[in-house]
Amino acid sequence: MAQIISMATPETRHKPNILITGSPGTGKSTLAQQVAEKLGFEFIEISKEVRENNLQGEFDEQYNCHVLDEDKLLDHISDRMDSDDGGIVVDYHGCDLFPERWFDVVVVLRCATEKLYDRLQSRGYSEFKIKENVECEIFGTLLEEAKESYKEEIVHELQSETPDQMEENLDRICKWAAAFKNSGGQEPQSDEMDQ
Numbered sequence: 001m002a003q004i005i006s007m008a009t010p011e012t013r014h015k016p017n018i019l020i021t022g023s024p025g026t027g028k029s030t031l032a033q034q035v036a037e038k039l040g041f042e043f044i045e046i047s048k049e050v051r052e053n054n055l056q057g058e059f060d061e062q063y064n065c066h067v068l069d070e071d072k073l074l075d076h077i078s079d080r081m082d083s084d085d086g087g088i089v090v091d092y093h094g095c096d097l098f099p100e101r102w103f104d105v106v107v108v109l110r111c112a113t114e115k116l117y118d119r120l121q122s123r124g125y126s127e128f129k130i131k132e133n134v135e136c137e138i139f140g141t142l143l144e145e146a147k148e149s150y151k152e153e154i155v156h157e158l159q160s161e162t163p164d165q166m167e168e169n170l171d172r173i174c175k176w177a178a179a180f181k182n183s184g185g186q187e188p189q190s191d192e193m194d195q
């Protein structure tokens with residue numbers, strides 16, 4: 001008998017699942033870690049999950065890195081993401097690969113290109129890789145991807161250039177998560193998010 005795993009939805013989830021996305025270098029893992037710590041949520045740093053569980057696909061010479069095997073990744077995290085418990089913060093520089101039902105809020109971090117350039121340079125990226133990622137930020141690729149993949153009202157674009165903004169972003173996401181629990185799983189309107 002196949003085991004039927006119930007797939008949680010925003011209506012059935014006890015605590016919200018939060019996706020923090022954005023171009024590389026915009027501050028996703030720093031913020032996601034802080035959100036998970038402050039809320040006592042589980043933190044899934046996708047790039048770390050992929051490395052530690054050998055979820056890569058073939059090697060891409062041009063980008064000098066392995067290509068993600070999306071099916072392997074989704075299989076690997078689906079039990080946790082489909083659980084009614086919720087309370088998971090996911091950090092990844094992509095968002096259209098995940099099932100829409102997995103997330104109750106999608107945060108897209110933005111950063112001015114000059115700052116982004118410096119951050120990626122200090123990370124030791126090649127000029128080619130820096131250029132690719134800065135262009136992705138200029139075109140707002142991740143924001144477009146998020147808006148195409150999730151309901152507009154759960155997608156929130158946050159600036160992530162200064163420590164103060166990091167603080168504000170942490171505070172806003174935690175307020176919203178608290179509101180989600182009190183509202184019994186209904187998503188508050190976006191203005192509640194923007195308080």
Ligand SMILES: Nc1ncnc2c1ncn2[C@@H]1O[C@H](COP(=O)(O)OP(=O)(O)O)[C@@H](O)[C@H]1O
Pocket residue numbers: 022023024025026027028029030031119159160161162163164165166
């Ligand atoms: N709001 C912010 N203000 C200042 N520095 C930041 C901010 N967010 C991230 N950073 C810095 O930018 C760098 C990249 O952050 P990181 O979280 O690794 O980005 P990502 O996970 O999106 O690649 C780190 O050195 C981090 O300290």
